[in-house]
Amino acid sequence: MADATHKSSLDIKVPKRNRIRRFSIGDAILIIIMSLLSLSVILPFYNAVLVSMVPQTVYVRSPLLLWPKEVIWDNYRFIFDFRLIWYGIGNSVFITVAGTLYSMLLTVLCAYALTKDIPGRRFVRFLIVFTMYFSGGIIPYFLIINGLGLTNSLWSMILPTGINVFYMLIVSNFFTGIPPSLEESAKIDGAGDFTILIRIILPLSLPILATFALYYAVDKWNEWWHGLLFIRKVEKQPLQLILRQIIQDAQFLSQQLLPGQEKPDVYGDSIKMAAVVVTMFPIMMLYPFLQRYFLSGLTLGAVKE
Amino acid sequence: MATNRSLSRPHGRTDLKKEIWRNRYFYLMLLLPMAFFIIFKYLPLYGLQLAFKEYMLNKGITGSPWIGFDHFKRMTVEPEFFVAFKNTIIISLYRIIFGFPVPIILALMINEVYFNRFRRFTQTILTFPHFLSWVIVSGLVLNMFGDSGVIKKLVALYSPEMATNWNMLYSKASFRSFLIITDIWKEAGWGTIIYLAAIAGIDPSYYEAATIDGCNRLQKVWHITIPGIMGIIVIQLLLRVGWVMEAGFDQIFNLYTPPVYPVADILDTYVYRITFGRGVSMDMGFPTAVGLFKNVINFALIMTANAIARRAGHDGII
Structure with missing residues (x-):
């Protein structure tokens, strides 16, 4: 952003490409290819929604299902009657909200402090960057977090995933681009370092903060690995892990039913796909509206040319 | 200042x-x-x-007795370890050979799309799967490629015989292809972003000059666009090779089954499997050693790749 304002003073309006170009046969072919590729991305989702809305027996027997002959909601009804789905949704919402706040707090503090030329900065920076390239591996990680008593706690899925170093460095890079004169004038007015961060730096960085808050939120919603390692109680598992068991373990659903809850005759792929659709629903709904933020993260810091 | x-x-x-x-x-x-x-x-x-060390539950990490290099010696005689090591390299190389060029080609095509809105639309669609977890994507693709899935039904229309022998998910011959294809499906769109940004950075006057010189569009792509992003391509490839030890735990763990362990078990899944797979095992020393082995190689490769990238004048951190 800072870069863009810098450029604009020199900018001579040059059309990006020669737009006075005729639509050729090559353009038509390209549009057909791109349509097919887009279709190949959309089809698995369409397939999942389709399978989730027909009875299992119809799905298995039909040679090729392109359109539902009759739509039923039994699969979704079953999924929403399944008590663990609600535990999973609750846990995942909590992890996403609390985790995003926690991650953003740590990320912003770290990113801002690293822009300052304080004694020891290079060493701190080295310590942080080093963790991107070398880790203790899963076993020591498991033993340490286990030893901290986080097993079977939702915090085991929040606390250890605080800072994504890659995101933090991009945010820090962005902070560096904010003109120092703004901070200096605030300082002359008697503002402290925390006040400057909150009153000056953060308001100027809202788009990039929104982008990385979104990335953190998506990461936390997609969290299953920490749950797999640390959560034994099914009531504490995130939605993704519940889904994983529904997909992978044919016995999981029937074992986890409440006494008296009837095992449906539609049990199988249709139920699985209904669970998949429920789990990806929030991201699917947000994506079209927040596209700009979803797609901008990488280019904010990665390409400097 | x-x-x-x-x-x-x-x-x-x-x-x-x-x-x-x-x-x-x-x-x-x-x-x-x-x-x-x-x-x-x-x-x-x-x-x-x-x-x-020989890990003992009651003595913890610090108190357990030292045993020197015994775990590393055990690696040399453990056949499953060898298989996992080999698979890690092979699967990563397949991903690089077949997967790496895809976002570049896609970016070149997206960039040439005539209508701006359609270009944005395709880019948006192709990027979407990146934001889903492998748990979700495994649900989608296991269904499609599975026994009553749509792919098998399509194949049946073409050749019923092939469909009766349908075994994509459990066959050693096809499982790696399945991994590569689903990975491309999920990540290729996301991969185009960095190349599209690089293409947008090419000086438009080159294209104008080429138009005046009578270049057609393919020639412009070949002589301007590709050379213009070559620097980024080389750096990306270098870093990709540096991360060769990361062969995709999330994906493989959510897609594989015992019949395909011989071709799909990588070091990360192997470590998980021997420690947590059959109830939590008490032998924490050996899997720690395997993890260390992997991470040391990983670290050396990444540092080398970064050093070369930096020498080529790029910020190696990314």
């Missing part, structure tokens, strides 16, 4: 103390983040000593 600089190079101890005191709030800001890094990133490094 200049005065700031000179202040930050203190000449004596009192200057340094003053400097630190002056910046106390910045250190305060670093307190929580550093606590995070120390607890969750550096304590596990302390736990790496288990690679040279």
Whole structure:
């Protein structure tokens, strides 16, 4: 952003490409290819929604299902009657909200402090960057977090995933681009370092903060690995892990039913796909509206040319 | 700014103390983040000593007795370890050979799309799967490629015989292709972003000059666009090769089954499997050693790749 304002003073309006170009046969072919590729991305989702809305027996027997002959909601009804789905949704919402706040707090503090030329900065920076390239591996990680008593706690899925170093460095890079004169004038007015961060730096960085808050939120919603390692109680598992068991373990659903809850005759792929659709629903709904933020993260810091 | 600089190079101890005191709030800001890094990133490094120890539950990491290189010696005779090591390299190389060029080609095509809105639309669609977890994507693709899935039904229309022998998910012959294809499906769109940004950075006057010289569009792509992003392509390839030891735990773990372990078990899944797969095992030393083995190679390769990238004039961190 800072870069863009810098450029604009020199900018001579040059059309990006020669737009006075005729639509050729090559353009038509390209549009057909791109349509097919887009279709190949959309089809698995369409397939999942389709399978989730027909009875299992119809799905298995039909040679090729392109359109539902009759739509039923039994699969979704079953999924929403399944008590663990609600535990999973609750846990995942909590992890996403609390985790995003926690991650953003740590990320912003770290990113801002690293822009300052304080004694020891290079060493701190080295310590942080080093963790991107070398880790203790899963076993020591498991033993340490286990030893901290986080097993079977939702915090085991929040606390250890605080800072994504890659995101933090991009945010820090962005902070560096904010003109120092703004901070200096605030300082002359008697503002402290925390006040400057909150009153000056953060308001100027809202788009990039929104982008990385979104990335953190998506990461936390997609969290299953920490749950797999640390959560034994099914009531504490995130939605993704519940889904994983529904997909992978044919016995999981029937074992986890409440006494008296009837095992449906539609049990199988249709139920699985209904669970998949429920789990990806929030991201699917947000994506079209927040596209700009979803797609901008990488280019904010990665390409400097 | 200049005065700031000179202040930050203190000449004596009192200057340094003053400097630190002056910046106390910045250190305060670093307190929580550093606590995070120390607890969750550096304590596990302390736990790496288990690679040279016989782990005993009641004695913990520090108290367990040292046994030298026994775990590493065991690696040399453990056939499953060899298989996992080999698979890690092979699967990663397949991903590079077949997967790496795809986002580049896609970016070149997206960039040439005539209508702006359609170009944005395709890019948006192709990027979407990146934001889903492999748990979700595994649900989608296991269904499609599975026994009553749509792919098998399509194949049946073409050749019923092929469909009766349909075994994509459990066949050693096809499982790696399945991994590569689903990975491309999920990540290729996301991969185009960096190339599209690079293409947008090419000076438009080159294209104008080429138009005047009578170049057609393919020639422009070949002589301007591709050379224009070659630098980025080389750096990306270099870094990709540097990360060769990361063969995709999330994907493989959510897609594979025992019949395909011989072709799909990588070091990460192997470590998980032998430790947590059959109930939690008490043997933490050997898997720690395997993890250390992988991470040391990983680290050396990444550092080499970064060093070469930096020498080529690029910031290696990314």
